[in-house]
Amino acid sequence: SHSGFPSLFTFAVVEVTEGNTTTIExxxxxxxEAPPPPNPxxxxxxxxxxLKHKYDYVDVLLLSQFIRSDGGMLPRRVTxxxxxxxxxxxxxxxxxxRAGLLPNHRPPLPEGHIAKKPKLNRYLTRWPVRxxxxxxxxxxxxxxxxxxxxxxxxxxxVKYTQKPLCLNH
Amino acid sequence: xxSYSRAAQQWATFARAWYLLDAKMQPPGKIAAAxxxxxxxxxxxxxxxxxxxxxxxxxxxxxxxxFSGNKWEQKVYSSHTGYPGGFKQVTATQLHLKDxxxxxxxxxxxxxxxxxxxRTLMQRLHLFPEDVIPEDIEKNLLQEIPxxxxxxxxxxxxxxxxxxxxxxxxxxxxxxxxx
Numbered sequence: 376s377h378s379g380f381p382s383l384f385t386f387a388v389v390e391v392t393e394g395n396t397t398t399i400e401x402x403x404x405x406x407x408e409a410p411p412p413p414n415p416x417x418x419x420x421x422x423x424x425x426l427k428h429k430y431d432y433v434d435v436l437l438l439s440q441f442i443r444s445d446g447g448m449l450p451r452r453v454t455x456x457x458x459x460x461x462x463x464x465x466x467x468x469x470x471x472x473r474a475g476l477l478p479n480h481r482p483p484l485p486e487g488h489i490a491k492k493p494k495l496n497r498y499l500t501r502w503p504v505r506x507x508x509x510x511x512x513x514x515x516x517x518x519x520x521x522x523x524x525x526x527x528x529x530x531x532x533v534k535y536t537q538k539p540l541c542l543n544h
Numbered sequence: 545x546x547s548y549s550r551a552a553q554q555w556a557t558f559a560r561a562w563y564l565l566d567a568k569m570q571p572p573g574k575i576a577a578a579x580x581x582x583x584x585x586x587x588x589x590x591x592x593x594x595x596x597x598x599x600x601x602x603x604x605x606x607x608x609x610x611f612s613g614n615k616w617e618q619k620v621y622s623s624h625t626g627y628p629g630g631f632k633q634v635t636a637t638q639l640h641l642k643d644x645x646x647x648x649x650x651x652x653x654x655x656x657x658x659x660x661x662x663r664t665l666m667q668r669l670h671l672f673p674e675d676v677i678p679e680d681i682e683k684n685l686l687q688e689i690p691x692x693x694x695x696x697x698x699x700x701x702x703x704x705x706x707x708x709x710x711x712x713x714x715x716x717x718x719x720x721x722x723x
Binding site: 409477498 | 569616
């Protein structure tokens with residue numbers, strides 16, 4: 376909405392033309408009252424809303440509340456998350472970015488530079504794409520080198536199936 | 545059924561069906577597991593290894609499969625030409641760019657039972673990189689197999705009403721400068 380200098384409050388710029396006078400006015404947006412959380416005695420937003428082990432990289436509506444417009448995480452002292460939840464959310468946000476679920480939260484590119492679209496679909500990627508090296512020799516059947524999938528921080532998430540969560544394929 | 549003759553009843557039971565499977569945003573291992581069941585005929589109560597009761601499976605959009613984890617970079621497909629110095633190792637990315645159907649084909653081939661039936665069952669598998677299918681195959685299709693993985697929605701695929709209905713989990717302090 377605004378560029379250049381940062382501002383203290385979020386406001387909307389309203390331009391009104393009456394006859395030969397144009398009034399440009401910035402109205403401070405009052406954010407609507409949030410509904411009360413189910414567990415007001417929690418320390419961080421996740422505990423207050425009873426989401427402790429219940430979110431994943433797929434829940435973009437929740438994760439998008441903790442990211443900047445260029446995709447980076449907001450600082451913990453601002454969002455109020457506890458350390459372990461902040462790390463979990465950061466990991467989920469990274470996996471969501473790599474899966475292509477947050478297409479509009481991209482860093483601004485220098486002018487003229489066209490972003491190239493990723494050709495391959497992926498999900499639950501633990502490591503950055505450019506840092507992963509091929510596993511040339513996986514080893515014999517009794518000690519194969521596994522492919523890491525997902526993240527160990529999310530291993531306590533609620534499971535709705537009886538199958539155990541597999542972090543190494 | 546009492547009204548059909550025995551020959552017609554047998555013809556109908558052992559008829560070969562054609563199934564369609566969309567591999568868009570699906571992991572190739574789960575796609576292969578679903579197709580191998582249909583190719584062998586294990587989804588039928590009349591299954592027997594000697595019965596030859598398998599069906600045809602047509603897989604479309606193999607170019608748009610999704611690997612979990614970093615398998616695109618880490619998984620290596622090896623082969624040997626038979627000549628000395630002919631050991632070739634290719635990553636999944638390189639193989640996919642060279643031939644978009646190869647990954648699913650290899651996954652299905654390696655999941656089928658290792659017997660002489662494997663080659664005939666591979667002949668009943670039809671792979672297409674996009675959703676363009678030849679007309680004669682399209683006319684044969686009977687049913688679509690459900691996709692093994694639930695594809696997640698992107699943020700821009702949610703309607704503004706759904707985004708507004710989701711509660712804000714934290715409120716920013718008054719002096720917060722949002723970029």
